[in-house]
Amino acid sequence: MKKNRTVPFVAAITVGMATMLGCAEDTPKDDAADQATVVWWGYAPDTSVGELWAAEFMKDHPDIKVEYTNYENVDYAPAMEAAMQSGRGPDVFPVATGGVTGRELLGPYGMDLASIAEEELGPLWKDQFGPGYVDQLTYDGAIVALPVGGVATGFFWINKDLFDTHGVSTELATYDDLKAACETFGAAGVTCLTMGVASLDCFIIDLMHTISQSYDHDYFLEAVLGERSFDDPTFVAILDKLREMLADGVFAQNVVSIKQYPEANNEFLSGQAAMVHMGTWYAQYAKRDGMIASMEAAGVSNPTPFTMMPMASPDFAGDGHPAKPFGDVDYGMAINKDTKNLEAAKTFVLWLTSTKTGQQTVVNAIDLLPALTGVQPEWDNLGLVDPEIQIPAFTELFDEGANPDGWRLMAITSETNNALVVAAQRALSEPGASTAEIAKQAESEVFRTDF
Amino acid sequence: MLPAVLFSTGLVYACVGYVGYVSLMPPRWRPVYPPAVEGFDSYAQALDDRLFWTSIWHTALFFLVSYALIVILGIVLAALMHSRIYLPTIFKVIIFVPSVIAPAIMAPVHRQVFAADGPINWFLERLGLIAVEANGTRVWAGWLQGLLPKIGLGDVTPNWIQPTTSLWVVVAAQVFSSVGIAFILFFASMGQIDRETLEAAKIDGAGNIRVLWSIIVPATRPTIATLAILHGITSLKLFDYPYLITSGGPAHSSEFLGTLIYNVLFGTSSRYGYASALSVMLFVLALGTSVLMSLSTRERRPRAPKAAGRV
Known part of the structure; x- marks a missing residue:
């Protein structure tokens, strides 16, 4: 006879549920049940910094819990697109001014924050942020994100300990000085300038912009905006310089095989490379705790922090015009149009961007230049590895970055980003192709739009 | 059972249909914009896109070379396994294990193996075929230094x-991870060969190579055909290894349709219309390829005599 197993199964489920319900009635009400949760995804800041900001916010707002998830730069846009299309996106997310994490891609998912900012900061609210920062986060007439902080690049970060160990000057005024330094490092088995061009992220564009400023100060932005072309002799000269840097051993041979993150970043932080071309966001690793964590993440066991310093760009063209830091808003924080936690998300975004406490927390991570005017990092309390020599250099860098010499990514569409990276990849890996032909192809693939 | 089948197949074909619908939108259309059917602009753009044809060419090259290598290695390794070898189980495991390791795990290993300072170059350095200059740059040395420019690889x-x-790094990675499956299929297929036929060939004086070529290879023809279909589809859909090892580059040198679609969708402005058109073309290519291969590899049977007319 066939045994009916359904009855005991249903009975067991019923008893189980009754038991659980009974337990639930006896359990005291958990405060966490009233806590709103803000889900925050981002490509920046690093996880440890994001968690620190969230913790500081939750001290001020214990009724709101912030959960942060960090993605690698190249993974962020795909993750966001898929999540937003399926209605499972985060409540708040960063939007950059340009590039593959920029407002052009992510702006449509954010709500217009103009009225929220005006309500919080008054009618002149835009003036309270860094130069042009709010405009750089405007998409289709809407303020899609409020500035969290600015960024500047156009200089190098150096491992001062390696420079000192190998007797190399930390002031490399000309390209020949850079080349000579790299010969010294190369002979000692140290990578001179680590750079990763394997993926389509924008770091090689920053370096090309730095080189470009040396040849023709205004050229790069004019070409990005369409006032000049990328098959201009200046761009050809930039590509030729990249080739020269590879031939001279300034770049390591793996420059087109590795990515800036994580590989080039790890080479620098693990002490295998003397220099890296990054921006002000990299200052965060100059803090003793941040450096130890990042060195461990780079594979170093029992790390000893080294002294990291910014170094002005050499004069690549040799005519006395080295680059000055250029930059724009690094990113702003957007609120998902479809968020179900609007009030909590608003509270978090306004705290982070528009309050002195929030901005002080942000800038003390020295990941970003201050977005809100009048806030500066508390340099003496940051736990830098060697405050005596780092604080004057960092203060000067942050002052220069607050008044940048031109935009960084503001006008770069993702197609332009792609075309310029591919041009760099070709210049560095196709010795048989003429740089004039590579430049011509880049010009045919860029996409310009009105900003 | 039937509702589940209808639901799952319906879901798949509904998605295919939706992609077809989106492919008729403007190339830069995204789901956040209102729908606006514009026609076949994205298809025309694809046919005019240098990268599309580059990807097709890479797919064809990848298929031809990797398929040939997988079949040759699969047959040779399976034949070795059928002969008397030492520690056969360990041999089988060593050959098969790469097939069960996820590409996400294998890709970093391949990146390291093929790195400028990786084990391949280390080995070539020991052979005197690579020299390291004072600044750390590696250059060809020995006879290889003279040979490469002469054969156009300067x-x-x-x-x-x-x-x-x-592209060849991607081929190597794919062959390494696929040869285990081919080996198992050929090993099973060879097990079906009548031993008496093999013994008769030996008695008639056929050597190992002759037996392999004249008896084993013809007997495993259905397996070779099956692998052609499977590998043809794998080649068209290829994404994981090129994306994880080379990101489709440098400079699109290892771009495949899969990586191109991904980059168009997520790397360059989220062009849903254009990416959908490329996806539809990939779908048609995969379907057409599998149908053609099935037809061309179908066993030819004698035509059945016409049925006698009713009386």
Whole structure:
């Protein structure tokens, strides 16, 4: 006879549920049940910094819990697109001014924050942020994100300990000085300038912009905006310089095989490379705790922090015009149009961007230049590895970055980003192709739009 | 059972249909914009896109070379397994294990193997075929230094993930991870061969190579055909290894349709219309290829005599 197993199964489920319900009635009400949760995804800041900001916010707002998830730069846009299309996106997310994490891609998912900012900061609210920062986060007439902080690049970060160990000057005024330094490092088995061009992220564009400023100060932005072309002799000269840097051993041979993150970043932080071309966001690793964590993440066991310093760009063209830091808003924080936690998300975004406490927390991570005017990092309390020599250099860098010499990514569409990276990849890996032909192809693939 | 089948197949074909619908939108259309059917602009753009044809060419090259290598290695390794070898189980495990390791795990290993300072170059350095200059740059040395320019490979440097060689790095990675499956299929297929036929051939004086070529290979023809279909579809859909090892580059030198679609969708402005058109073309290519291969490899049977008319 066939045994009916359904009855005991249903009975067991019923008893189980009754038991659980009974337990639930006896359990005291958990405060966490009233806590709103803000889900925050981002490509920046690093996880440890994001968690620190969230913790500081939750001290001020214990009724709101912030959960942060960090993605690698190249993974962020795909993750966001898929999540937003399926209605499972985060409540708040960063939007950059340009590039593959920029407002052009992510702006449509954010709500217009103009009225929220005006309500919080008054009618002149835009003036309270860094130069042009709010405009750089405007998409289709809407303020899609409020500035969290600015960024500047156009200089190098150096491992001062390696420079000192190998007797190399930390002031490399000309390209020949850079080349000579790299010969010294190369002979000692140290990578001179680590750079990763394997993926389509924008770091090689920053370096090309730095080189470009040396040849023709205004050229790069004019070409990005369409006032000049990328098959201009200046761009050809930039590509030729990249080739020269590879031939001279300034770049390591793996420059087109590795990515800036994580590989080039790890080479620098693990002490295998003397220099890296990054921006002000990299200052965060100059803090003793941040450096130890990042060195461990780079594979170093029992790390000893080294002294990291910014170094002005050499004069690549040799005519006395080295680059000055250029930059724009690094990113702003957007609120998902479809968020179900609007009030909590608003509270978090306004705290982070528009309050002195929030901005002080942000800038003390020295990941970003201050977005809100009048806030500066508390340099003496940051736990830098060697405050005596780092604080004057960092203060000067942050002052220069607050008044940048031109935009960084503001006008770069993702197609332009792609075309310029591919041009760099070709210049560095196709010795048989003429740089004039590579430049011509880049010009045919860029996409310009009105900003 | 039937509702589940209808639901799952319906879901798949509904998605295919939706992609077809989106492919008729403007190339830069995204789901956040209102729908606006514009026609076949994205298809025309694809046919005019240098990268589309580059991807097709890479797919064809990848298929031809990797399929040939997988079949040859699969047959040779399976034949070795059928002969008397030492520690056969360990042999089988060593050959098969790469097939069960996820590409996400294998890709970093391949990146390291083919790195400028990786084990391949280390080995070539020990053979005197690579020299390291004072600044750390590796250059060809020995007889290889003279040979490469003569055969038109003067641009190749000892850095494998570069435009001249990155496609072949992807081929090597795919062969390494696929040969285990081919080996198992051929091993099973060879087990069906009548031993008496093999013994008769030996008695008639056929050597190992002759037996392999004249008896074993013809007997495993259905397996070769099946692998052609499976590998043809794998080649068209290829994404994981090129994306994880080379990101489709440098300079699109290892771009495939899968990586191109991904980059168009997520790397360059989220062009849903254009990416959908490319996806539809990939779908048609995969379907057409599998149908053609099935037809061309179908066993030819004698035609049945016509049925007698009713009386």
